[in-house]
Amino acid sequence: MNPKLLDNALLLRLIAVALFPLALMSCDRYSAHGSGENSIYYWRTTLKLSDEERNFLKKHDVRKVYVRFFDVDRCYDAKSVETIVPEATIAFNDTFPKEIELVPTVYITYDAISAMRFKETEYAEKILRRVEAICRSKGICFRELQLDCDWTKRNRDYFFRLCEAMKERLDSSQSLSCTIRLHQLVQTPPPVDKGVLMVYNTGNLMDVTEENSIFSYRNIEPYLRDGRLSAYSLPLDVAYPAYGWSLVYNKGGDGKYHFNRITKRTDFSSYAALKKTGHNMYEAISDIDLSDGNQSPDYIFEGYRIRVERPESKEILKVKELIDRKLGNRQHNNILYHLDETQFSHYSDNAISEIYSRP
Helix, strand or coil: CCHHHHHHHHHHHHHHHHHCHHHHHHHHHHHCCCCCCEEEEECCCEECCCHHHHHHHHHCCEEEEEEEEEEEEEEECCCCCEEEEEECCCEECCCCCCCCEEEEEEEECHHHHHHCCCCHHHHHHHHHHHHHHHHHHHCCCCCEEEEEECCCCCCHHHHHHHHHHHHHHCCCCCEEEEEEEHHHHHCCCCCCCEEEEECCCCCCCCCCCCCCCCCCHHHHHHHHCCCHHHHCCCCEEEEEECCCEEEEEEECCCCCEEEEEEECCCCCCCCCCEEECCCCEEEECCCEECCCCCCCCCEECCCCEEEEECCCHHHHHHHHHHHHHHHCCCCCCEEEECCCHHHHCCCCHHHHHHHHCCC
C-alpha cells in the first residue's frame, strides 16, 4: 500500500476520534462483552424499532445487532457501461439501545464480486469509506465490519482479495467477519477474523415441489457430514432463521410451474379464492388481488400456486443440536435472522431462548 495513502487514512481516523469521543467510549464498552453474546440481524432499509422489537432485545439480552448498511451490486448506465454501485442504503430514523453493539454489514451480490476482479483494493476502499461516512454522521463507532457474499469457487479469489484489502484498512481495534454458506464449508476459509454460518435459505425456492426452501433438516444435514464443520479452521458463529414468507408459482406454456415471486404475506385462510391443497400449499381457483386495497395491486391469477414457508422451532432446534455436536467444544454464539416483530411473533419466548442457548 502507498505510504502516503496510509498516512492519509490514519489522519482521517485521528480526526474521527477527536470528533466522536462518546463513540469511542461506546467501543470500549463493546469490547468487554467478549463471547456469549446473543445477536440478531436487522435487514430492513429503514431503522425504526417498534416497542415489541425493543422488548425483544431486552428480554433476550441481545448485545449485538448486525445491521445491513447497504448492498453492492453490478448495474449498467445509460450507455450500457458496467458499474458497481451501492444500493438500498439504510435510513437511520431511530437508534438502538446504547448497550447494544452495532455491526455494519454490507451485502455484495454475486455479479458485483465477479465484476470486481483485479479492482478489489479500489472497492474495499470505497466500501469502507461509505461505511465510515455513515457511522460518522450517526456517531457510531464499530468494532466489527461484516461482508455478506454468496461467492463460489469461480469468484472466490476476488472475494478473498477484497477481504484482504479490507483487513489492511481496518485499524487494530477492528475485526472483519463474513457470512459462510453451507456449500462454502468445503472451500478454503476466507481471510477474515470470524465467519457466521448461515443456516437458512438452504433449499431450492425455484422448485415448486420443494417442501421448505428456507430451512429443513433434510437439506442441511448432508452439508455437515464428513467432519467438514469440526475441521473448518475459521472461528464460527451460527445464524438461524426466525422468519417466513410465501413463494408464488405460475404455470407456464410447458405445463410446468415456474417461480414467480416472493410475498411477505403468509396467512391466506380468509381468501375463498385460494384452495388449500397441502399443509403449506394453496392454489388459486379464481383471480384475486391480495393487496386488500391498502397498497399497489398484488394479483394472483387462477391456477397460480402459493407455498407458505416458515421454519418450525422444533426443526431449528434439531439442526442446532446437530451443529452444536459437530462443533464440539468450540465456543460460538448464536444469531437470529432477523429483527422484525411480525416474524418473531410466530415463535415462543422459550423457543427463542433455546435457540440462543449455548452448550
